Amino acid sequence: MTGTPPPTALSLHDVGAGYGAEPVVQHVSLEARRGRWLAIVGPNGAGKSTVLKAVAGLVPRQGTVLLDGTDTATLPRKELARRVGYAPQNPALPERLTVTDYVLLGRAPHLGTLARESASDMSIVEDALARLDLHDMAGRRLGTLSGGEAQRAVLARVLVQRTPLLLLDEPTTGLDIGHAQTLLERLDHLRREDGTTVVTTLHDLTVAAQYADELVLLDRGGVVAAGPPSQVLTTERLREHYAADVEVLTTADGHPVVVPVRPAAVR
Amino acid sequence: MLRTRSRWRRAADRITRTPAHTTRLTPLALGVAVVTVVAVALLGLLIGPGELTGDRVLAEITAQLTGGMSPLSDSEAAIVWQLRLPRVLLAALVGAALAGAGAAFQGVFRNPLADPYLLGAGAGAGMAATAVMVFVPAVTAWSLGPVGPLPLAAFAGALLGVGLSWALGRSTGGAGTAGLLLAGIAVTAFLTAIQTFVQQLNTETLKQVYTWTLGGLNITGWTDVGLVLPYVGLAAIVLVAAARLLDLLTLGDTEAASLGLRPGRIRLAVLSAASLATAAAVSVSGLIGFVGIVVPHLVRLLAGASYRVIVPLSLLGGAAFVIGADLVARTIMPGELPLGVVTAFAGAPFFALVLRTNRERLS
Numbered sequence: 001m002t003g004t005p006p007p008t009a010l011s012l013h014d015v016g017a018g019y020g021a022e023p024v025v026q027h028v029s030l031e032a033r034r035g036r037w038l039a040i041v042g043p044n045g046a047g048k049s050t051v052l053k054a055v056a057g058l059v060p061r062q063g064t065v066l067l068d069g070t071d072t073a074t075l076p077r078k079e080l081a082r083r084v085g086y087a088p089q090n091p092a093l094p095e096r097l098t099v100t101d102y103v104l105l106g107r108a109p110h111l112g113t114l115a116r117e118s119a120s121d122m123s124i125v126e127d128a129l130a131r132l133d134l135h136d137m138a139g140r141r142l143g144t145l146s147g148g149e150a151q152r153a154v155l156a157r158v159l160v161q162r163t164p165l166l167l168l169d170e171p172t173t174g175l176d177i178g179h180a181q182t183l184l185e186r187l188d189h190l191r192r193e194d195g196t197t198v199v200t201t202l203h204d205l206t207v208a209a210q211y212a213d214e215l216v217l218l219d220r221g222g223v224v225a226a227g228p229p230s231q232v233l234t235t236e237r238l239r240e241h242y243a244a245d246v247e248v249l250t251t252a253d254g255h256p257v258v259v260p261v262r263p264a265a266v267r
Numbered sequence: 268m269l270r271t272r273s274r275w276r277r278a279a280d281r282i283t284r285t286p287a288h289t290t291r292l293t294p295l296a297l298g299v300a301v302v303t304v305v306a307v308a309l310l311g312l313l314i315g316p317g318e319l320t321g322d323r324v325l326a327e328i329t330a331q332l333t334g335g336m337s338p339l340s341d342s343e344a345a346i347v348w349q350l351r352l353p354r355v356l357l358a359a360l361v362g363a364a365l366a367g368a369g370a371a372f373q374g375v376f377r378n379p380l381a382d383p384y385l386l387g388a389g390a391g392a393g394m395a396a397t398a399v400m401v402f403v404p405a406v407t408a409w410s411l412g413p414v415g416p417l418p419l420a421a422f423a424g425a426l427l428g429v430g431l432s433w434a435l436g437r438s439t440g441g442a443g444t445a446g447l448l449l450a451g452i453a454v455t456a457f458l459t460a461i462q463t464f465v466q467q468l469n470t471e472t473l474k475q476v477y478t479w480t481l482g483g484l485n486i487t488g489w490t491d492v493g494l495v496l497p498y499v500g501l502a503a504i505v506l507v508a509a510a511r512l513l514d515l516l517t518l519g520d521t522e523a524a525s526l527g528l529r530p531g532r533i534r535l536a537v538l539s540a541a542s543l544a545t546a547a548a549v550s551v552s553g554l555i556g557f558v559g560i561v562v563p564h565l566v567r568l569l570a571g572a573s574y575r576v577i578v579p580l581s582l583l584g585g586a587a588f589v590i591g592a593d594l595v596a597r598t599i600m601p602g603e604l605p606l607g608v609v610t611a612f613a614g615a616p617f618f619a620l621v622l623r624t625n626r627e628r629l630s
Contacts, residue, residue, distance in 0.1 A: 056525050081527030094517045096572030100288040105515055109527035114508050122287060139288035141572075161526070 008066075009034040009197040010055065010165060015063035017054035018221075024050040025221040028063075032214070034164075037191060037198045039212035041205055041232075043242045046218040048201040049089060052167045055199070056086040067165065081109035085158040089169040089201075095143025099134055099153050100125060102142055106157040121160075128156040132186065148179035155187065166191075168200045172207075180204075184211050205233055205258040217241065230256050283571045290573035292580070300583040304359065307587045311355040311594045312347065319343050353489045357551060358593040359586035360492065361484070362558060364499045364548035366585020368541035369559025370566070370577050371506050374513035375534050376444045382559035383429070383545035386451035386538075389556075390458035391428025392549040395420040397462045397476050401469045414494060417479075418550035425546035428458055429538070444534075481605030482555035484593055491551045502544035506578045509537050513574035555589070555607045561614040562588055588614070 010032040018024030025047035032038040040048045054061040057072060057080050065072045067083050075083070085106075094102070107121045129135050132152045137145065145153060151171060158166060171187065172180035188211055191198050202208040208215060209229035217225040217232050219241040225232045233256045238246045249257045283296050312328070313321035319339075324347055326338045337344060365383075372381040383389070399420045432454045436447030466476045486492075512533050515523045520530040548555075566580040592609040599609075 053521075058521055058524055077524070077529065078527035081525060084525075086522075086525040088521060092518045092522060094572060096567070097514075097517070098288050098290060101290050101514070101573055104289060105518065105526065108515055111511075113512070116511070122289075126287075 006034040006036065007068075008032070009036075009068060010038075010199065011066045012051075012055070013064040013066070015051070015054055015061055015065060017050050017059045017061035018047075019059065023062075023221065024059075025054070025218070028054075028218075028221075028223055030216050030223060030226060032165075032197055032199055034068075034197055035191070035195045036213040037188070037200070037211055038214050038216065039208040040199065040201045040216045040218060041203070041208050042218035042224075045220075046241075047221040048218055049169050050221075051218065052086065052169050052199065052201060055165075056080070056084050056167055058086070078109050081161065081163075083163050084165050084167060085161040085163040086167045087154050087158050087169065087171065089173050091154045093142045093145075093150055093153075095141060097142050098138070099140050099142065099145070099156075100129070100138045102153055103128060103134075103156045103160055106160040109161055124160050124162070125156075128159045131159070131190065132156045147174045148183065151175060151179075151183055152186070155183070155190075159190065163196075165197045165199070168198070170201050170203065172202070172204075180207070187211075205238070206256070209233060209256045209258075230254065233258060283576050290571040290576055292576050296570060296576065296580065300580050300587075304583050304587045304590070307590045307594075308355050308359065311358070311590050312351050314594060314598055315346070315351060316598070319346060349488055350486075353492050354484055354486055354593065355590055356492050357484055357486055357495065358590040360495045360499045361548040361552045361555065362562075362585035362587070362589025363582040364495070364502065364544035364585070365555060365558040366562035366581040366588070367499075367503060367506050367578060368545045369585075370563035370574070370581040371509075371513065371537050371541040372559070373563055374516060374574050374577075375537050376448060377517060377519070378444070378448065379564065380560065381448070383425075383542060384554075384556065384559070385448065385455070386432040386542070387428025387454040387458055388425040388542060388545045388549065389428070389554050390455040390462065391424040391426070391431075392421040392546065393424070393480055393554060394458045394462040394465070395424025395427070396479055396553070397466050400472045400475050400479070401465050414490070418491075418494070421553075422546045422550035424458075425549045426542060428454055429542040429546075431458075433538070478605065479553045480607075482553040482607030482610075483596070483603065483605050484552055485603075486551070495547045495551055498543050498547035502540040503582055505536065505540035506582075509533065510574040510578045513537065513578070517574075552606065555610055557607075557611045557614045558585055558588060561610075561618045564618065 008031050012028055012030050015028045016023040016026045028051060040051055042048050050059060053059045055065055055072070057077065072080055103125050104117060104121065107117055107124065110121070111117065129138055132155060134149070134152055134156055137149060142150065142153065155171070158168070168187070172183055175183060184207065187198065190196065200212075202212075212229060214227060215229050215232040216223055217237065224241060225237060230250070233248055235246060235248050238244055238248070238258065245261045245263055247259045247261050249259060251257055283290050283293055313324045323338055327344065327347055329335065330337050339347065369382040372383055372385070373379055375381070396417055399416050403416055432447065432451040435454060436450035439446050439450065466473060512528065515526060515528055516530060516533060523530045562585045563577055563581045566577050566584055570576045570580055589606075589610070592613060593606055595613065596604045596606045596609045
């Protein structure tokens with residue numbers, strides 16, 4: 001973290017988004033630097049997922065979203081899909097599709113509407129399967145995978161899009177602490193190898209502080225704090241925005257750890 | 268049961284899985300399907316009532332193929348080439364249309380029960396056909412060249428049903444699929460009510476209306492084949508070309524859009540092609556239920572979950588199924604059974620059996 005910071009890969013200026021008359025998020029501005037990991041945190045209903053969808057062009061939105069300086073409103077949908085990879089919190093996993101069939105769907109942005117996948121598409125898929133240790137289950141059906149394996153398949157599908165920016169909505173949903181850790185380590189490894197910019201929503205604040213270079217705290221559809229984890233995660237702020245009694249400790253290597261504290265009256 | 272399932276699964280995987288673990292239409296699977304269609308079609312040509320026995324028809328076919336002497340009288344040859352052959356081909360086209368359209372609808376709606384009838388195609392055709400039978404006296408019947416008023420009305424009615432459902436679904440539920448399905452149910456109920464009202468106006472035509480709604484292929488030549496072929500051919504090309512996109516739609520609209528697709532446009536193109544083919548089929552055959560549900564599901568269970576396999580094999584499987592059902596319909600008893608009765612009577616138990624041996628959620 002020394003020297004000049006990398007250039008901005010993604011920036012949002014005064015973005016509002018959501019369906020209907022009442023936008024879910026309003027006046028959101030934030031920046032993510034190239035090759036870094038940005039985590040969006042906040043209480044339930046704060047609008048974390050909507051921010052990701054706004055960047056991926058999946059909800060009606062106002063304001064400006066810049067990808068490496070290009071306004072995404074000027075990009076055709078397919079071109080956007082070549083620059084932004086997106087995985088929702090609960091991805092559809094058609095259970096009788098094989099892992100390879102499923103991951104191959106991620107090549108869609110690089111194919112003409114009626115084109116077939118080429119050998120190079122296949123080798124990109126095989127490469128992604130190998131990197132995520134999915135090679136042995138390439139022929140398995142999605143319905144037979146465990147939660148951790150399924151999340152890796154989703155990651156592989158997004159990876160073969162070969163986008164410089166990954167948007168992952170709660171990538172560890174449904175995973176136990178060990179599988180969640182393994183998945184985030186893999187993601188961090190891929191990010192470093194490829195120089196990919198990663199934006200995730202994460203509900204576990206301690207984990208978010210461990211992996212993300214920067215946090216953005218959202219509440220009620222707006223940004224209330226942004227910066228390095230140690231600055232964003234304070235006891236007062238978490239009480240105010242999560243209505244939670246917590247203690248923020250610091251590990252030996254300087255990472256904040258958020259510990260819930262039971263109110264005195266109950267104890 | 269479990270052993271059966273894994274045996275089917277293994278067999279299916281051998282047929283459709285390439286070494287790279289992708290589900291594709293292999294030459295073997297395509298070959299099996301084509302040979303089945305040809306074999307059933309041949310049976311349809313050979314089997315029939317009277318003096319015209321199978322071996323004599325076979326001799327006639329051989330003679331025609333090799334340029335030999337025809338063993339049949341002129342009227343017998345006419346039965347083979349002007350009645351049986353067009354009827355077999357028409358059955359193939361109707362079956363391909365209904366099964367292909369069913370597969371497409373299930374993919375677009377991500378719903379295993381979807382088929383064109385669900386969006387009012389059958390109810391619209393039924394209403395229009397009934398109106399013609401009740402209101403248009405045979406003497407003054409308008410027509411378009413060789414095409415009588417009944418198929419024309421049925422064709423228009425089927426498109427009207429789907430069109431109404433589409434318009435209503437768009438106006439209430441946006442481009443999503445749930446609104447469209449609900450609109451289809453409302454339109455179907457409404458059009459069926461009109462049809463029932465119209466048919467009660469003239470009880471003398473009740474039998475004719477009833478026969479039409481049970482479906483059947485009562486043709487007297489090549490006209491109907493020529494009528495249906497362009498629509499079914501066009502739909503087959505569109506659906507096979509769109510198979511990869513149908514696979515992408517199984518991820519849902521949001522994820523498909525995140526991969527650069529426009530789900531609404533794909534839906535419109537696929538549903539238009541499938542509805543045109545269904546309307547063409549209904550116009551010549553009346554209402555034949557069950558083909559659009561049973562054939563794609565059998566293909567799914569036997570050959571895998573990718574629409575690149577489901578669409579082409581449903582087209583071929585539907586053809587074989589309806590040729591076979593029509594053969595049963597015209598031979599099992601004196602006179603003729605309604606084709607829709609045979610497809611349900613033969614299809615339903617077989618379908619139930621396959622479901623029992625494959626107890627997993629159909630997706």
